[in-house]
Amino acid sequence: xxxxxxxREKVLRYAILIAFAVFFLIPMYVLLSTSLKSFSEVSINTMxxxxxxxxxxxxxxxxxxxxxxxxxxxxLVIPATLLSAIMGxxxxxxxxxxxxxxxxxxxxxILFGMFIPYQSVLFPLVQxxxxxxxxxxxxxxxxxxxxxxxxxxxxxxxxxxxxVPDALTEAAKVDGANIFSIYRHIFFPISIPSFVVVFIWQxxxxxxxxxxxxxxxxxxxxxxxVALTNLAGSQVVEWNVQMSxxxxxxxxxxxxxxxxxxxxxxxxxxxxxxx
Amino acid sequence: MKRKHKESLTSLAILSPSIITLAVFVYGxxxxxxxISMLDWDTFGSFxxxxxxxxxxxxxxxxxQESRFQTDLWNTLYFTLFFILGCLAIGILLSLxxxxxxxxxxxxxxxxxxxxxxxxxxxxxxxxxxxxPGRLPNDPRGINLLFEQLGLDALQWGWFTxxxxxMGFNVALVAVIIAAVWQYSGYTMAMWLAGLRGIDQxxxxxARIDGASKWQVxxxxxxxxxKPITLSAIIVLAxxxxxxxxxxxxxxxxxxxxxxxxxxxxMFEATFRSNRYxxxxxxxxxxxxxxxxxxxxxxxxxxxxx
Numbered sequence: 043x044x045x046x047x048x049x050r051e052k053v054l055r056y057a058i059l060i061a062f063a064v065f066f067l068i069p070m071y072v073l074l075s076t077s078l079k080s081f082s083e084v085s086i087n088t089m090x091x092x093x094x095x096x097x098x099x100x101x102x103x104x105x106x107x108x109x110x111x112x113x114x115x116x117x118l119v120i121p122a123t124l125l126s127a128i129m130g131x132x133x134x135x136x137x138x139x140x141x142x143x144x145x146x147x148x149x150x151x152i153l154f155g156m157f158i159p160y161q162s163v164l165f166p167l168v169q170x171x172x173x174x175x176x177x178x179x180x181x182x183x184x185x186x187x188x189x190x191x192x193x194x195x196x197x198x199x200x201x202x203x204x205x206v207p208d209a210l211t212e213a214a215k216v217d218g219a220n221i222f223s224i225y226r227h228i229f230f231p232i233s234i235p236s237f238v239v240v241f242i243w244q245x246x247x248x249x250x251x252x253x254x255x256x257x258x259x260x261x262x263x264x265x266x267x268v269a270l271t272n273l274a275g276s277q278v279v280e281w282n283v284q285m286s287x288x289x290x291x292x293x294x295x296x297x298x299x300x301x302x303x304x305x306x307x308x309x310x311x312x313x314x315x316x317x
Numbered sequence: 318m319k320r321k322h323k324e325s326l327t328s329l330a331i332l333s334p335s336i337i338t339l340a341v342f343v344y345g346x347x348x349x350x351x352x353i354s355m356l357d358w359d360t361f362g363s364f365x366x367x368x369x370x371x372x373x374x375x376x377x378x379x380x381x382q383e384s385r386f387q388t389d390l391w392n393t394l395y396f397t398l399f400f401i402l403g404c405l406a407i408g409i410l411l412s413l414x415x416x417x418x419x420x421x422x423x424x425x426x427x428x429x430x431x432x433x434x435x436x437x438x439x440x441x442x443x444x445x446x447x448x449x450p451g452r453l454p455n456d457p458r459g460i461n462l463l464f465e466q467l468g469l470d471a472l473q474w475g476w477f478t479x480x481x482x483x484m485g486f487n488v489a490l491v492a493v494i495i496a497a498v499w500q501y502s503g504y505t506m507a508m509w510l511a512g513l514r515g516i517d518q519x520x521x522x523x524a525r526i527d528g529a530s531k532w533q534v535x536x537x538x539x540x541x542x543x544k545p546i547t548l549s550a551i552i553v554l555a556x557x558x559x560x561x562x563x564x565x566x567x568x569x570x571x572x573x574x575x576x577x578x579x580x581x582x583x584m585f586e587a588t589f590r591s592n593r594y595x596x597x598x599x600x601x602x603x604x605x606x607x608x609x610x611x612x613x614x615x616x617x618x619x620x621x622x623x
Contacts (some may be wrong), residue, residue: 052419055417055419056419058410058411058414058420059411059414059419059425061388061558062407062425062429063425063428063429064409065499066428066429066432066499066503067428068447069440069443069444069447069499072443072446072447073443075465076446086420087462089446089458089459089461090463090466100555104389118488129334132331132332133331133332133335134473136328136331136332140324140327141328142324142325142328142375143325145328148332148336150620151339152335152336152339155339155342155343155513157345157549157556157608157616158605158608159560159581159601159604159605159608160560161562161580161581161584161585161600161601161604161605162346162347162350162583162601162602162604162605163342163343163346163350163601164350164588164601165350165353165375165588165597165598165601166345166346166349166350167342170341170346183496186342188337188340189338190342191338192335192338192339192568216512220327221324221327221328221331228508230492230621246434247622248566250435250436250437250438251436251438252436252438252562252563252567253562253563253581253585256566257585257589267436267438267563270438270439270442270567271438271442271566274442281446282359282388284442284446285442285443285446287440287442288439288443291436291438291439292434292436292439295434295435295436296431296434296435297428299433299434300432303332303430304429304436306433307430307507310433310504310507311507311511312509
């Protein structure tokens with residue numbers, strides 16, 4: 043259809059694309075230009091101007107305040123991502139190739155967990171974590187993210203493994219392989235791309251998560267998202283520090299998106315195609 | 318037969334850690350929330366005593382009569398509606414343009430999608446500053462200041478601090494809706510684009526040769542084909558909007574007269590700020606039922622198709 047397009051249409055198309063590009067970049071402009079201003083320059087009247095000189099004051103201060111929380115986030119996200127992916131992969135494998143009576147119902151019951159608003163479990167969850175002594179700790183938050191991550195990781199792996207022909211498992215069974223060796227030698231190796239998608243999906247979601255983080259941690263164990271909202275709590279809002287903090291919070295997942303964009307989109311689409 | 322039985326047991330054993338934890342964390346905790354919502358734990362004292370006096374639906378009835386909760390329901394309705402419409406309109410428009418593979422299209426596509434990788438907390442922090450209205454008309458801030466500098470003073474208004482409302486729609490929500498649309502319209506675009514790429518181009522060309530206008534191609538061919546994808550997108554977006562807690566918490570909080578309050582924010586404050594555990598749990602269960610109304614028909618439908 044491109045050849046039939048008139049010049050006017052082409053101009054209009056680019057005008058729309060560029061207008062939306064501006065819309066999508068406005069917050070980025072504000073973030074970057076503000077974070078690189080010194081505190082004295084962060085006056086409201088100049089918020090749309092570029093910094094007159096680059097200052098890393100904001101970043102330095104944000105980093106000093108947020109470094110422990112960045113570490114907390116990594117301590118949280120890495121084990122939670124790995125565990126939920128591995129368990130999801132085993133679940134998906136069993137639920138697609140070792141079905142038993144009631145396994146489909148079981149799958150539906152597992153899936154239900156990804157649709158609930160987490161408010162509906164929040165207060166009992168807090169009490170439970172206090173009872174077992176994991177409230178306010180990173181291991182506690184890891185447990186929570188692994189458990190509530192299982193439905194989506196199970197779904198993603200099950201959908202992936204479903205395309206593997208049953209004949210393959212049957213043949214391996216005849217050769218004397220068991221459920222574990224078939225997983226190890228056949229399914230695990232072919233699911234590396236799927237693992238990448240699930241890793242990225244879980245990493246991004248857990249890093250960005252806020253509700254569990256704010257309800258289940260104390261000042262020692264706060265992940266970065268909670269610490270960022272608390273930056274605003276001080277009397278004088280230092281916007282250059284705030285914006286620097288926002289950039290620090292966004293950077294890891296943005297890098298993941300830039301480096302693994304293709305897998306990120308796959309995960310996003312897989313996460314939305316249910317059943 | 319025996320072997321089959323042993324296999325099932327092994328399968329169950331592999332699934333058991335997930336089954337047990339989800340049984341407790343999902344089903345157990347939801348039941349507990351339902352139970353608490355029917356107790357009278359709205360003071361710290363009654364909570365500490367673990368008072369066992371059931372009050373039935375009293376907390377729910379109380380909620381529905383409360384003006385804050387009524388406002389929350391209106392806010393949820395309008396926020397969800399305009400959020401979904403905004404994401405669909407922008408997402409579909411962009412996908413149609415990008416599907417023609419214009420030069421630089423890949424760059425634009427990646428640009429529109431990047432907000433998906435960012436936390437609602439970051440989005441809220443930035444847009445809060447952009448939409449901070451300042452004191453009008455003499456001391457505009459944020460985007461109002463930009464409007465003044467561009468000579469567009471007429472566009473200045475109070476954004477998320479405005480307390481005006483129109484047919485139950487608190488206009489302060491516009492600021493929050495813009496931020497949410499900013500974050501999620503790329504998602505609709507990606508969904509639509511994935512669908513459009515699978516449509517046979519010959520179908521469209523044939524229709525064009527037969528004299529169909531571009532608009533007719535869109536309404537009569539593309540939109541019907543993309544209906545399932547659009548429906549999935551709507552479900553996911555509606556689900557996101559019910560969970561918009563982090564965005565509102567970071568951006569506006571409940572606002573003056575609760576103009577930007579939603580049930581999730583109220584639930585959090587009731588439970589963790591004012592020791593109204595039963596009211597908090599009742600709000601949580603209302604949220605769960607709202608999600609259920611939305612999701613269950615959709616799930617039943619997609620399982621049937623499978």
